[in-house]
Amino acid sequence: MLKNLILIFNLLICSIFLSAQTENDAFVLKKIYSTALAESNAYNWLYHLSENIGGRIAGSPNGAKAENYTQKILDSLTMNHTFRQACTTTFWNRKTESKVHMWMQNNVSIELASTSLGNTVGTNNKLIRAEVIEVQSLDELIIKGEENIKGKIVFFNRPMDPTLINSFHAYGGAVDQRAFGASRASKYGAVAVLVRSMTNKLDNVPHTGSSIYEEGVNKIPSIAISTIAANLLSESLKNNPSLQISLSNDNETIEGKTNYNIIGEIKGSEFPDEIIVIGGHLDSWDIGGGAHDDGAGCVQSMAVIEILNKMNYQPKRTIRCVLFANEENGLAGGTEYARLSKLNGEKHIAGLESDSGGFSPRGFSADGADTYFDQRFKKVSNWFTLMEAYGVTLSKGGSGADISPLKDQGPLLFGLKPDTNRYFDFHHTADDHIEAVNKRELNMGSAAMTALVYLIDQYGI
Amino acid sequence: MLKNLILIFNLLICSIFLSAQTENDAFVLKKIYSTALAESNAYNWLYHLSENIGGRIAGSPNGAKAENYTQKILDSLTMNHTFRQACTTTFWNRKTESKVHMWMQNNVSIELASTSLGNTVGTNNKLIRAEVIEVQSLDELIIKGEENIKGKIVFFNRPMDPTLINSFHAYGGAVDQRAFGASRASKYGAVAVLVRSMTNKLDNVPHTGSSIYEEGVNKIPSIAISTIAANLLSESLKNNPSLQISLSNDNETIEGKTNYNIIGEIKGSEFPDEIIVIGGHLDSWDIGGGAHDDGAGCVQSMAVIEILNKMNYQPKRTIRCVLFANEENGLAGGTEYARLSKLNGEKHIAGLESDSGGFSPRGFSADGADTYFDQRFKKVSNWFTLMEAYGVTLSKGGSGADISPLKDQGPLLFGLKPDTNRYFDFHHTADDHIEAVNKRELNMGSAAMTALVYLIDQYGI
Numbered sequence: 001m002l003k004n005l006i007l008i009f010n011l012l013i014c015s016i017f018l019s020a021q022t023e024n025d026a027f028v029l030k031k032i033y034s035t036a037l038a039e040s041n042a043y044n045w046l047y048h049l050s051e052n053i054g055g056r057i058a059g060s061p062n063g064a065k066a067e068n069y070t071q072k073i074l075d076s077l078t079m080n081h082t083f084r085q086a087c088t089t090t091f092w093n094r095k096t097e098s099k100v101h102m103w104m105q106n107n108v109s110i111e112l113a114s115t116s117l118g119n120t121v122g123t124n125n126k127l128i129r130a131e132v133i134e135v136q137s138l139d140e141l142i143i144k145g146e147e148n149i150k151g152k153i154v155f156f157n158r159p160m161d162p163t164l165i166n167s168f169h170a171y172g173g174a175v176d177q178r179a180f181g182a183s184r185a186s187k188y189g190a191v192a193v194l195v196r197s198m199t200n201k202l203d204n205v206p207h208t209g210s211s212i213y214e215e216g217v218n219k220i221p222s223i224a225i226s227t228i229a230a231n232l233l234s235e236s237l238k239n240n241p242s243l244q245i246s247l248s249n250d251n252e253t254i255e256g257k258t259n260y261n262i263i264g265e266i267k268g269s270e271f272p273d274e275i276i277v278i279g280g281h282l283d284s285w286d287i288g289g290g291a292h293d294d295g296a297g298c299v300q301s302m303a304v305i306e307i308l309n310k311m312n313y314q315p316k317r318t319i320r321c322v323l324f325a326n327e328e329n330g331l332a333g334g335t336e337y338a339r340l341s342k343l344n345g346e347k348h349i350a351g352l353e354s355d356s357g358g359f360s361p362r363g364f365s366a367d368g369a370d371t372y373f374d375q376r377f378k379k380v381s382n383w384f385t386l387m388e389a390y391g392v393t394l395s396k397g398g399s400g401a402d403i404s405p406l407k408d409q410g411p412l413l414f415g416l417k418p419d420t421n422r423y424f425d426f427h428h429t430a431d432d433h434i435e436a437v438n439k440r441e442l443n444m445g446s447a448a449m450t451a452l453v454y455l456i457d458q459y460g461i
Numbered sequence: 462m463l464k465n466l467i468l469i470f471n472l473l474i475c476s477i478f479l480s481a482q483t484e485n486d487a488f489v490l491k492k493i494y495s496t497a498l499a500e501s502n503a504y505n506w507l508y509h510l511s512e513n514i515g516g517r518i519a520g521s522p523n524g525a526k527a528e529n530y531t532q533k534i535l536d537s538l539t540m541n542h543t544f545r546q547a548c549t550t551t552f553w554n555r556k557t558e559s560k561v562h563m564w565m566q567n568n569v570s571i572e573l574a575s576t577s578l579g580n581t582v583g584t585n586n587k588l589i590r591a592e593v594i595e596v597q598s599l600d601e602l603i604i605k606g607e608e609n610i611k612g613k614i615v616f617f618n619r620p621m622d623p624t625l626i627n628s629f630h631a632y633g634g635a636v637d638q639r640a641f642g643a644s645r646a647s648k649y650g651a652v653a654v655l656v657r658s659m660t661n662k663l664d665n666v667p668h669t670g671s672s673i674y675e676e677g678v679n680k681i682p683s684i685a686i687s688t689i690a691a692n693l694l695s696e697s698l699k700n701n702p703s704l705q706i707s708l709s710n711d712n713e714t715i716e717g718k719t720n721y722n723i724i725g726e727i728k729g730s731e732f733p734d735e736i737i738v739i740g741g742h743l744d745s746w747d748i749g750g751g752a753h754d755d756g757a758g759c760v761q762s763m764a765v766i767e768i769l770n771k772m773n774y775q776p777k778r779t780i781r782c783v784l785f786a787n788e789e790n791g792l793a794g795g796t797e798y799a800r801l802s803k804l805n806g807e808k809h810i811a812g813l814e815s816d817s818g819g820f821s822p823r824g825f826s827a828d829g830a831d832t833y834f835d836q837r838f839k840k841v842s843n844w845f846t847l848m849e850a851y852g853v854t855l856s857k858g859g860s861g862a863d864i865s866p867l868k869d870q871g872p873l874l875f876g877l878k879p880d881t882n883r884y885f886d887f888h889h890t891a892d893d894h895i896e897a898v899n900k901r902e903l904n905m906g907s908a909a910m911t912a913l914v915y916l917i918d919q920y921g922i
Contacts, residue, residue, distance in 0.1 A: 034624035163495035165851060167901070200901060360821065360880045362852060390626060391823060419821045419880065421901040440628070440661060440882040 025386055025458070028311075029451045033390065035307045036447035042303040043439040045073060046296060046358070050289030050434050057118075057286045058326035059091025059257030066282050067260050070323050073302055074264035078309045084260035087336040089326045091257045092119050094286055096250035098223045100194065102233055103129075103244045112229035113204045114247075115287060117178060117195065117211035118329050120222040122251035128153070128221070129246040130191050134237055138176055138184050150189030153245050155237075156181045157196045157230050160424065167420040168356070171198055171427075175209075182222035183214040192221040192247055196230040199424045204228045208285050209428045210329050223247060259283070259325035261333045264305060268317035268457075275318045276456050277411075278304050278352045278449060281327030281334075281402050288432035292423065296358030296442055298323045300416070303446035304453055315457045317349065324402035327355070331401060338405035348411040349461045352449060353400025357426075358442040359418035361390075364452060365397030367404075367413045376412050376461055383455045392448045412461045414452065416445055486847055486919070489772075490912045494851065496768045497908035503764040504900040506534060507757060507819070511750030511895050518579075518747045519787035520552025520718030527743050528721050531784050534763055535725035539770045545721035548797040550787045552718045553580050555747055557711035559684045561655065563694055564590075564705045573690035574665045575708075576748060578639060578656065578672035579790050581683040583712035589614070589682070590707040591652050595698055599637055599645050611650030614706050616698075617642045618657045618691050621885065628881040629817070632659055632888075636670075643683035644675040653682040653708055657691040660885040665689045669746050670889045671790050684708060720744070720786035722794045725766060729778040729918075736779045737917050738872075739765050739813045739910060742788035742795075742863050749893035753884065757819030757903055759784045761877070764907035765914055776918045778810065785863035788816070792862060799866035809872040810922045813910060814861025818887075819903040820879035822851075825913060826858030828865075828874045837873050837922055844916045853909045873922050877910055 036042075049056075049066060056062040067084065074082045098116045101109040116122070133148055135141060136158040141149065156177035160170035174196075181193045197207035204226045211222040225233065236243055262282060268274060280297020284290020301321045308315065325333030341348060352364075366377055377396065384394045398404070399413035407413060418441070426432040497503075510517075510527060517523040528545065535543045559577045562570040577583065594609055596602060597619040602610065617638035621631035635657075642654045658668035665687045672683040686694065697704055723743060729735060741758020745751020762782045769776065786794030802809060813825075827838055838857065845855045859865070860874035868874060879902070887893040 033626065038623045162499045162901075165494065360882050421821050421905060422899050425899070438883050438886070440623075444882060 025455065028454060029386055031311055032307055032450045032454065033447040035310050036303065036443045036450065037440065039310055040303045040306060040443050040446055042299040042446050043442055045299040045302065046291060046437060046442065047434050049295045049298065050291035054289050055286040056282065056284050056290060057092060057328065058089035058259050058283045058330060058332070059254060060286065063259055063283060067262050070282060070298060070302065071262045074262065074321065077264065077302070077305050079264040079305065080267045082264040084262055085336055085340060086258050086260055087325055087332040089257045089259045089330055089332050091254040092329060093252045093254065095122070095252055096125055098247060098249035100223060100225060100245060100247045102236060103246065105240070112233060113206050113226040114223050114229070115206040115208045116249045116251055117222040117224055118208055118285065119213070119253070120182065120211050120251060121219045122249045123221055123247065125248050125250045127246050127248050128192050129244055131242055132237060132245050134234060138180060141184050141188055146188045149185065152190055153192045153194060154181065154185040154190045155194045155233060157234055159196060160198060160200050162200050167200060167424050170200060171424060174198055178209055178224065179212050180214070182211055182220050183217045186217045186220045190220060192223070194245065195222065195224050197224050197227050198427065199227060201425050202227050205429050205431055207428045208287055221247065221249060223249065259333065261325050261337055262323040263320060265318055265320040266305065266315055268315050270316040272318050273347050274349045274460065275320055275346055276350045276453055277320045277322055277348055277403065278453060279322035279324055279402060280354050282323040283326050283328050285328060285428050287430045288428070289434065291432050291434050291437050292357040292426050293428065293432060294327065294355045296437060296445070297354035300354045300358070300442065300446040300449055304450045307446065307450045317457050319453060319457065327401055334402035334405050338409065341406060342409060348406055348409055350412050350414065350456050351399065351403035351406055352414040352416070352452060353403045354416040354445060354449060355400045356416060356418050356420070357423045358437045358445055359422060360441045361392055361416060361418050361445045361448040363393035363395060363417045364414045365395050365399065365417055367397065367399045367407070368411070369407045370410055380412065387451065390448065416449055418445060483847070486916070489915060490847055492772055493768055493911045493915065494908040496771050497764065497904045497911065498901065500771055501764045501767060501904050501907055503760040503907050504903055506760040506763065507752060507898060507903065508895050510756045510760065511752035515750050516747040517743065517745050517751060518553060518789065519550035519720050519744045519791060519793070520715060521747065524720055524744060528723050531743060531759060531763065532723045535723065535782065538725065538763070538766050540725040540766065541728045543725040545723055546797055546801060547719050547721055548786055548793040550718045550720045550791055550793050552715040553790060554713045554715065556583070556713055557586055559708060559710035561684060561686060561706060561708045563697060564707065566701070573694060574667050574687040575684050575690065576667040576669045577710045577712055578683040578685055579669055579746065580674070580714070581643065581672050581712060582680045583710045584682055584708065586709050586711045588707050588709050589653050590705055592703055593698060593706050595695060599641060602645050602649055607649045610646065613651055614653045614655060615642065615646040615651045616655045616694060618695055620657060621659060621661050623661050628661060628885050631661060632885060635659055639670055639685065640673050641675070643672055643681050644678045647678045647681045651681060653684065655706065656683065656685045658685050658688050659888065660688060662886050663688050666890050666892055668889045669748055682708065682710060684710065720794065722786050722798055723784040724781060726779055726781040727766065727776055729776050731777040733779050734808050735810045735921065736781055736807055737811045737914055738781045738783055738809055738864065739914060740783035740785055740863060741815050743784040744787050744789050746789060746889050748891045749889070750895065752893050752895050752898050753818040753887050754889065754893055755788065755816045757898060757906070758815035761815045761819070761903065761907040761910055765911045768907065768911045778918050780914060780918065788863050795863035795866050799870065802867060803870060809867055809870055811873050811875065811917050812860065812864035812867055813875040813877065813913060814864045815877040815906060815910060816861045816863070817877060817879050817881070818884045819898045819906055820883060821902045822853055822877060822879050822906045822909040824854035824856060824878045826856050826860065826876045826878055828858065828860045828868070829872070830868045831871055841873065848912065851909065875913065877906055879906060
């Protein structure tokens with residue numbers, strides 16, 4: 001009887017304690033959101049990064065400016081220390097933007113809105129002029145074969161699927177054309193490729209992005225055209241299959257540049273060896289301001305530190321903010337970060353990346369390598385009743401390119417998942433500037449990230 | 462034993478049937494979303510409504526154009542019939558926009574970005590010039606009293622609370638200044654009022670909206686100024702409490718205009734007397750294009766019909782699309798619709814309004830008058846597992862101004878609830894144009910509405 005009473009008493013104390021704890025967490029989360037929405041400087045930092053500095057592809061002078069600027073901000077926040085990790089990158093330099101003309105009858109030409117794809121070779125400003133063959137997929141090259149492709153420009157025109165709810169899935173379903181189109185078409189003797197821009201939007205804005213030459217292929221120029229240009233070209237080819245395209249551009253690739261992961265950390269008071277890493281990537285394509293991709297993720301990651309500081313929160317675990325180098329065309333930063341972590345025997349318990357734009361947050365996805373994943377996922381899921389008021393959920397799925405090399409070291413990895421409807425209106429374009437980012441939406445993302453970091457810090461993984 | 466076997470058999474059949482039904486519903490919902498995202502004309506309709514027609518306040522020539530245009534669209538969709546319901550409205554006409562100047566020392570003046578609030582009297586273009594008293598609330602007028610207010614311009618400067626997650630709550634917490642500021646200040650002898658614009662955004666864009674003169678008050682001009690102007694005025698008053706404001710404008714109010722609710726319906730094949738009404742309001746403030754408020758809700762409501770038609774769906778119940786007149790400054794359309802419904806003994810089982818902007822849908826709120834509300838809410842809640850894949854949830858809360866007069870007739874009323882972060886960047890401003898609306902977000906809203914209408918039609922309320 002006494003035993004039972006003690007048990008009941010203990011359960012009672014425990015449940016009072018738990019409910020007090022939940023109440024306290026709810027209070028802290030509310031404070032996090034209020035601070036993010038009313039006091040964060042994230043939007044101002046993003047303004048500077050995307051407008052005063054601008055596009056900052058790895059190895060470029062702007063890349064170094066962005067490193068210095070963000071380290072200065074991290075220095076200004078109350079951090080235990082900031083530091084940088086060097087990594088070797090390749091500078092792909094767009095010397096002269098592409099010009100693409102479609103030649104109609106009577107030698108009349110129409111310019112198609114275009115942009116050279118990242119890493120592509122140029123024509124040294126010389127004109128390439130050839131007939132065009134339109135295909136819908138890499139596999140279609142096999143069917144068409146060398147007899148139909150040799151000497152021609154291959155035009156990849158499979159659109160992103162507008163009916164997919166998550167536009168990243170639509171992107172994933174089309175981007176092989178951009179990544180491998182030039183490599184594969186080259187094998188059949190193509191002289192260049194044109195690729196329909198990766199967007200659901202019908203407009204005249206071309207989208208750049210990484211193009212990859214596979215080992216040993218003959219490198220041919222790879223150029224994106226706007227969706228309006230792609231539709232026009234496709235229609236024109238129906239009327240006149242032998243029409244010609246002329247194109248030119250000039251690019252150079254300079255090896256052996258140095259970029260840096262920019263890092264700031266607050267040492268944990270109780271478990272300093274348990275590291276929670278948060279980040280985004282500092283590099284961005286050259287033609288825009290890199291506001292959504294991924295200036296937003298960088299300033300949100302810095303804002304997590306800013307918000308915790310403004311709340312005078314001393315974390316139990318070490319929180320490290322990392323602005324990764326070279327995500328867009330090499331992943332040298334993320335790879336080097338994971339290599340050094342392993343080398344130094346660091347223990348990352350969690351990673352959180354924001355690299356899906358500064359839009360209204362809908363949730364987080366979680367990923368992890370080890371056998372305890374389901375158990376850990378369940379533990380973290382339980383926290384999310386606290387996030388209901390903020391419309392933020394948890395699901396299983398990929399995290400982020402820069403933190404994914406850490407996966408085999410055991411941390412639970414998270415990706416911030418904002419609303420995806422607008423992302424590919426701006427992704428890798430000259431329109432990815434501050435006007436495309438809504439301040440409240442950006443701050444909501446910072447708040448959601450800070451809330452998750454707080455809960456991980458409180459309860460571990 | 463046999464009885465038990467029969468029971469088990471029945472349960473089995475029932476559960477197989479239910480799961481087949483659920484599977485079928487999931488298939489239909491997928492088809493609804495695909496149709497909305499790939500085929501809907503809603504964005505094109507909205508373009509015409511907000512750009513070629515433009516602002517369309519009740520009683521204005523544009524109001525009539527919008528009625529004709531949308532009825533033509535409804536006629537073009539496969540409807541059983543379209544019709545219109547007349548209602549009497551008042552045309553508030555902004556003849557000359559407000560000019561507000563802040564007078565500094567040495568007779569130097571700065572113009573403050575401003576717009577006359579709807580329904581306000583004008584100054585007949587004559588200058589009113591007076592000192593200013595800043596207050597934070599209607600109640601503060603009581604404290605300040607006639608001795609501090611008489612002969613002055615009252616400046617209401619309480620901002621929307623940026624820390625509230627739902628920006629409509631922040632709007633609700635500040636809008637009494639705009640609605641009743643002039644009425645209340647007038648009682649203490651104020652000569653005019655300036656009101657801080659209803660937005661969380663710090664910019665130079667003034668927001669109009671309804672201002673209401675209470676019975677018997679001396680009508681004084683009521684003008685909104687931008688948030689930047691409000692901050693500047695407030696700062697300037699700290700340095701120079703006796704600074705003066707001059708203002709002028711010219712407006713007229715013309716009674717006895719006729720507007721119409723524009724209505725199209727598909728008769729139900731099984732339960733034609735059970736009406737599901739969907740709608741938005743056709744009128745909009747004059748200074749913008751009324752793209753989000755509420756062109757979006759109108760075209761989404763028409764798109765519900767369009768999508769069902771494209772799917773060759775024959776509803777069991779009657780689905781009625783109503784574009785309501787005069788929501789912004791009178792609610793004559795919604796009031797008349799409910800009056801006629803009662804008069805004609807119509808049975809509305811459900812109403813659904815979209816009037817919170819064409820942003821990414823997050824869910825629906827549900828409201829209802831009668832004692833069965835909880836039971837019905839639970840029934841509808843059960844459907845929402847089907848909506849999880851689309852990020853759409855159900856909660857309790859208000860529906861929409863135009864359908865709310867139906868409440869005492871018993872229907873379950875729903876409001877589409879999109880993400881609220883950007884709404885008050887555009888609400889009632891010259892910026893509420895097509896560029897502010899994202900096509901995918903708009904179509905996602907149409908799809909969510911169609912999905913809910915489909916489920917109501919299948920299972921009743």
